[in-house]
Amino acid sequence: MTSIRVIPASRPLEGTIRCPRDKSLSHRAAMIGALCNGTTRIEGFSFCQDCLSTLRCLERFGVHFEKNEHAEKLVIKSPGLHHLSEPDDILDAGNSGTSIRMLSGIACGVEGISVFTGDESIRKRPMKRIIIPLRKSGAFIAGRGGDRFPPLIVQGKSVLFPLQYALEVPSAQVKSALLFAALSAKSTSRIEEPIASRDHTERMLRYFGVSLSRREDTIYVEPPAELSPRELVLPGDPSSAAFLLCAALLVPGSEVTVTDICLNSTRTGFLRVLRSMGAQITEHPTVTTQEGGEESGSIRAVASRLHSTSFGGEIIPSLVDEIPILAVTATQAEGRTVITGAEELRLKESDRLHAVADGLNKMGAAVEETPDGLIIDGPTPLRGARLQSHGDHRIAMSFLVASLVAKGETEIEGIDCIGISYPSFFKDMETLGMRRLKE
Ligand code: S3P
Numbered sequence: 302m303t304s305i306r307v308i309p310a311s312r313p314l315e316g317t318i319r320c321p322r323d324k325s326l327s328h329r330a331a332m333i334g335a336l337c338n339g340t341t342r343i344e345g346f347s348f349c350q351d352c353l354s355t356l357r358c359l360e361r362f363g364v365h366f367e368k369n370e371h372a373e374k375l376v377i378k379s380p381g382l383h384h385l386s387e388p389d390d391i392l393d394a395g396n397s398g399t400s401i402r403m404l405s406g407i408a409c410g411v412e413g414i415s416v417f418t419g420d421e422s423i424r425k426r427p428m429k430r431i432i433i434p435l436r437k438s439g440a441f442i443a444g445r446g447g448d449r450f451p452p453l454i455v456q457g458k459s460v461l462f463p464l465q466y467a468l469e470v471p472s473a474q475v476k477s478a479l480l481f482a483a484l485s486a487k488s489t490s491r492i493e494e495p496i497a498s499r500d501h502t503e504r505m506l507r508y509f510g511v512s513l514s515r516r517e518d519t520i521y522v523e524p525p526a527e528l529s530p531r532e533l534v535l536p537g538d539p540s541s542a543a544f545l546l547c548a549a550l551l552v553p554g555s556e557v558t559v560t561d562i563c564l565n566s567t568r569t570g571f572l573r574v575l576r577s578m579g580a581q582i583t584e585h586p587t588v589t590t591q592e593g594g595e596e597s598g599s600i601r602a603v604a605s606r607l608h609s610t611s612f613g614g615e616i617i618p619s620l621v622d623e624i625p626i627l628a629v630t631a632t633q634a635e636g637r638t639v640i641t642g643a644e645e646l647r648l649k650e651s652d653r654l655h656a657v658a659d660g661l662n663k664m665g666a667a668v669e670e671t672p673d674g675l676i677i678d679g680p681t682p683l684r685g686a687r688l689q690s691h692g693d694h695r696i697a698m699s700f701l702v703a704s705l706v707a708k709g710e711t712e713i714e715g716i717d718c719i720g721i722s723y724p725s726f727f728k729d730m731e732t733l734g735m736r737r738l739k740e
Contacts (some may be wrong), residue, residue, distance in 0.1 A: 302714055302715045302717070303715070303716055303717050304712055304713060304714040304715070304716060305701070305712070305713050305716045305727075305737055306710055306711070306712050306737060307701055307704040307705065307710065307711050307712075307713065307735075307737050308704075308710055308736055308737070309685075309704070309705060309706065309707055309708065309709070310552040310705040310706070310734065310735065310736075311736070312554075312734055313552055313553065313554035313555040313556070313604065313734065314545075314548055314549050314552050314555040314556075314557055314705075314730075314733040314734045314735065315555060315556055315557065315733060315734060316557060316558075316732055316733045316734070317557075317558040317559075317560060318545055318557070318558070318559050318560070318729050318732060318733065319537060319559070319560045319561055320537050320538060320541045320542050320545065320559055320562070320723070320725075320729060321347050321349060321537065321538055321541050321722075321723055321724070321725060322345040322346060322347040322373055322535045322536070322537055322538065323347065323535055323536055323537060323538040323539070323540075323563050324347050324349055324351055324352060324399075324538055324540070324541075324722050325399065325473070325499060325501055325538075325540075325568075326347075326501055326505070326535045326536070326563065326593065326595065327343075327346050327347040327349075327352045327355075327535060328351070328352055328355050328397075328399045328400065328403065329403075329477070329501050329502055329505050330343045330346065330375075330505065330533050330535060330593070331343075331346070331352065331355050331356055331359060331366075331375065331377065332355065332359065332403060332404065332407060332481065333505055333506065333509055333528070334364075334375075334377035334379065334530070334533075335359045335362065335364040335377060335379045335385070335407075336379070336381060336382040336407070336481075336484065336528045337377070337379060337381055337382075337509065337527075337528040337529060337530040337531075338379065338380060338381025338382070338384070338527050338528065338529065338530070339378075339379070339381070339529065339530040340376060340377065340378050340530055341376070341377040341379075341530040341531065341532075341533065342374070342375075342376050342377075342530075342532050342533070343374065343375040343376075343377070343532075343533045343534075343535065344373065344374055344532070344533070344534045344535065345373050345534055345535035345536065345537075346373055346374065346375040346535060347373075347535075347538065348368065348370045348373070348724070349720065349721060349722050349723065349724055350395060350396065350397075350720050350721045350722075350724075351395065351396060351397040351399065351400065351721050351722060352397075353395075354393065354394050354395035354396070354397040354400045354419075355394075355397065355399070355400040355404070356368070356375075357392075357393060357395075358388075358392040358393070358394060358400060358404050358417075359404070361388035361389060361390060361392055362385040362386060362388055362407075362408075362411060362415075363379070363380060363384075363385055363386035364377060364378070364379045364385070365377070365378040365379070366378075377530075381527055381528060382410070382484055382485065382525070382527060382528055383410075383459060383485070383527070385407070385410075385411045386411075386413075387411065387412065387413025387414060387415070388413075388414075388415050388416075391416045391417070391418055391452075392404065392415060392416065392417045392418070393418060393419060394417055394418070394419040394423055394451075395419055395420055395423070396419065396420050396422055396423055396650060396692075396718070396721050397419070397423070397721075398423065398426055398474060398649075398650075399474055400419075401417050401419055401423060401426075401428075401451060401453065402428070402430075402431050402474040402475060402477075402478050403474060403477045403478050403481060403502075404417065405417060405431055405435060405442065405453060405455055405478055406431070406435060406477065406478030406479060406480070406481035406482040407481045407482075408440075408455040408457050409435050409438050409440035409442065409455060409457050409458070409461060409481075409482045409485065410440075410457055410458070410459065410461055410481070410482060410484065410485025411457040411459075412457055412458060412459050413456070413457060414454065414455070414456050415454075415455045415457065416452060416453070416454050416455075417451055417452060417453040417454075417455070418451050418452040418453075419451055421692075422650050422651070422692060422693075423451055424445075424450055424451050424452070425450060426450065426451070426648060426649075427449060427450070427648055428444045428448065428449060428450055428451060428453055429444070429448050429449055430469070430470050430472065430475050431474075431475055431478045431479075432444055432448045432453070433448075434464065434466045434468075434475070434478075434479055435455075435478060435479070435482055437462065437464055437465075437466060438461040438462050438464055438482045438485075438486065439458055439461050439462045440455060440456060440457050440458055440461060440482070441454075441455070441456035442454070442455045442456075458485075459485065460485065460486075460487050461482055461483075461485045461486045461487070462486060462487070463483065463486040463487065463488045463489055463490040463491075463524075464479050464482060464483055464486065464490040464491070464492060465490065465491045466479060466491075466492055466493065467492075467493035467494075467495065468492065468493065468494050468495065470645070471494070471495070471496035471497070471498045471617070471618045472498060472618075472645075473498035473499040473500075473501070473502070473618070476492060476494060476498060476502070476520075477502040479492050480492065480502050480503070480506065480513075480520070480522060481502075483522040483524065484506075484511070484522070484524055484525065484528075485524065486522075486524045487524065488524070489521055489522065489523050489524075490521070490522045490524075491519055491520070491521055492519070492520045492522070493518050493519045493520075494518055494519075494520065495518055496615050496618060497567060497615070497618065497619075498567065498618040498619075499565070499567040499568055499618065499619070500565070500567050501565070501567075501595070503515070503520060504565075504593065504594035504595060505533075505593055505594065506522075507594060508531065508533075508593050508594045509528050509529070509531055510525065510528065510529060510531075511523070511525050511528070512525070533593045534593065535563075535593065535595075536561055536562060536563040536564075536588075536595055536597035537559065537560070537561050537562040537563065537597070538562070538563065538722070538723075539562050539563055539564070539568045539569055539571075539572075539600075540568070540622045540623060540695075540722070541722060541723045541726075542559040542562050542600060543571050543622075543623045543626050544626055544698045544699070544701075544702055544723075544726070545557055545559055545602075545729065545730070545733065546559060546575075546582065546600060546602040547575070547602075547626045547627075547629065547630045547702055548702045548705055548730070548733070548735075549602040549603065549604060549733075550575065550580050550581075550582075550602050550603075550604060550605050550607065550630060551604070551629075551630060551633055551702065551705065551706045552604060552705055552706060553604050554604055555602075555603070555604040555733075556601070556602075556603045556604070557601070557602050557733055558599055558600070558601045558602075559599060559600050559601075560599040561587070561597055561598075561599065562597060562598065562599065562600055563595050563596070563597055564584060564586055564595075564596045564597055564598050564600075565595055565596060566619065567618070567619050568619060569584075569619065569620075570616045570617075570618075570619030570620035570623070571619075571620040571623035571626075571627060572584065572600070573616070574610060574612050574616070574620060574627060575602075575627075575630070577610045577612075578607045578608055578609070578610045578630070578631075578634050578638075579605055579606060579607050579608050579634075580602065580605045580607060581602065581603040581604075581605045582600060582601070582602050582603075583600070583601045584598055584599075584600050585598050585599045585600070585601070586598035587599065606635075607630065607631075607633060607634035607635065608634050608635045608636055609631065609634045609635060609636030609637050609638040609677075609679065610631075610634070610638055611638065611639040611640075611641075612639075612640060612641075613639075613640060613641030613642035613643065613673075613674065614641070614642050617642050617643055617645070621643075621645060621646070622649075622695060624640060624643055624646055624653065624654075624657075624675075625646075625653050625656075625657045625695050625696055625699040626695070626698070626699045626702060627640070628640070628657045628658075628661065628668065628675055628677060628699070629657070629661065629699050629700075629702055629703045631677040631679055632661055632666040632667075632668070632677055632679050632680065632681055632683065632703070633679055633680045633681075633706060634677075634679045634680060635679060635680055636678075636679065637676060637677070637678050637679075638675075638676070638677040638678075638679065639674065639675075639676050639677075640674035640675045640676075640677075641671070641673055641674040642673055642674065643673055643674045643675075644672060644673040644674075649693070649695075650691075650692065650693040650694065650695070650696075650718075650721075651691035651692065651693035651696060652691075653693065653695070653696060654670055654674065654675060655670060656689075656691045656693060656696045657675070657696060657699060658670040658675060660686075660688045660689070660696070660699075660700050660703075661677075661683075661703065663686040663687075663688060664683040664684055664685070664686045664688075664703060664704075664707055664711070665681055665682060665683050665684045665686075665707075666679075666681045666683060667679070667681050682708060683703055683704075683706055683707035683708070684707055684708045684709055685704065685707045685708065685709030685710045685711040685712075686707075686711055686712075687711075687712045687714070688700045688711060688712070688713050688714065689713075689714050689715060690713060690714060690715035690716055690718055691715070692715055692718050693718060694718045694719050694720075694721040694722045694723065695722070697713055697715065697716050697718055697719050698719060698723065698726060700713050701713060701716075701726075701730070705735065
């Protein structure tokens with residue numbers, strides 16, 4: 302296991318970074334490209350480990366990829382929806398919940414057996430949330446432990462029943478799995494989403510010509526005869542940018558700009574929370590709607606005096622991946638920050654509520670774990686400590702940011718997982734002025 306020793310920032314973080322392309326969009330672009338009949342070209346594809354897991358699985362369905370990692374380009378050649386082949390081996394989703402859940406939706410529409418597994422973390426993540434609704438499509442789907450966990454087995458059918466389902470968890474992964482299965486249905490599907498989650502799949506399917514509409518909480522999907530390829534340009538990942546922006550807010554005198562970031566409001570709840578804490582953060586939209594239907598622009602953060610805030614409820618899905626770094630930030634804010642309604646965090650790559658509370662308390666913070674959130678009293682001076690990433694990329698990066706404002710050296714064990722979402726994280730942080738001792 303690789304570890305890193307970080308020393309506190311001795312000078313401000315400064316500069317402009319173009320951070321990795323959006324992981325959520327890249328998964329969807331690869332999957333929707335695989336459903337198109339012909340050649341789809343994607344610019345700005347993220348070749349992080351999670352997206353490579355998606356490509357590896359799709360190859361087993363007979364999809365061909367030409368990867369140009371350096372230029373962030375991906376060319377997809379596929380026979381398209383209705384012509385994908387039965388995988389000739391087990392599908393390994395690695396650490397990626399997005400891959401296993403969303404690809405299960407696609408597998409329901411593919412004749413034959415698809416078997417999914419993944420790493421130790423993925424094999425502990427809940428799957429009933431996709432199994433119960435996907436079964437209504439007429440495909441057979443089952444999971445280990447009474448449908449709770451992977452491995453999963455799917456026996457797909459080329460024509461499915463339309464879905465009529467109200468989501469019980471506000472999860473974009475579950476919603477997307479159902480949207481993908483709905484493409485192989487014989488008539489219109491209706492998916493009800495009482496609490497909105499990221500809407501990238503809906504935007505991208507519409508961009509590829511699928512007749513998909515939304516009335517109040519309900520999404521209506523008409524199954525297309527086939528999907529035709531289009532060119533797609535993907536913006537940067539706000540969930541990755543969040544680490545750089547929060548580091549800039551915390552290290553005195555810093556000023557950091559992250560360019561070409563996806564500004565879809567179903568992803569940028571963390572910016573609204575940071576502003577409510579007094580953070581000097583400005584968004585500069587540059588592209589209102591680009592290929593793929595997403596807005597993008599740059600975000601600038603200036604070191605700020607922060608105060609506490611409280612958030613929970615409907616905003617949670619729009620910042621679900623940013624809660625660990627928001628918790629780090631709250632340790633340096635004046636007053637009590639209360640986060641509620643975030644019980645989903647216990648079911649991510651690690652139990653993120655526990656992992657972040659435990660690590661920050663080792664650093665001298667005052668963080669109390671509640672069943673569905675965190676209570677953080679600040680500001681508390683942080684001190685260097687020996688921390689575990691729990692194999693979770695977002696926990697590792699959150700602790701690294703915390704260590705920049707701690708007194709003394711911090712050692713973080715298990716940092717290889719950062720490549721799951723942000724392979725160039727250390728390079729980008731060093732460009733901004735971070736120094737490390739050694740791995
Ligand atoms: C994702 C949705 C979120 C998020 C995950 C990526 C997506 O999960 O935590 O990192 O790309 O749809 P849920 O939809 O399960 O909340």
